[in-house]
Amino acid sequence: MIQNLEQIEYRQGMLEKGMKPEDLPVKVWRGSKVPADVCAAVNTENLLNLGGVYGDKKAGDPVEYDNLKLVLTDDTVEITVFNRGIALFMSDDERIRRIHRVLCKLDGTRKD
Incomplete structure (x- = not known):
């Protein structure tokens, strides 16, 4: 069965102490609200x-944080x-460059 991308959740910002x-x-x-691009x-x-954790949590204060959750028909990739x-x-x-390219597209769609 081919999995469909049902939902995207994106949490991003600076984590202060x-x-x-x-x-x-x-x-x-x-x-259908998931942007086609x-x-x-x-x-x-x-x-x-590419699910998993990347980067160094201790490389800054505050810590820059990006979390992408891709909810598929029968699975979730975080x-x-x-x-x-x-x-x-x-x-x-x-892998980080590939993730970055997608996150830049999501950053461009944020209207919060």
């Missing part, structure tokens, strides 16, 4: 195979990146 990720606002796109980027960058800017600069990790 004492803050929890849940304290940051979350933007949710469901069904984001769906295309998720597929092009093969994000469904990607967390700490200090994305630093990770991009300091690492040669193609």
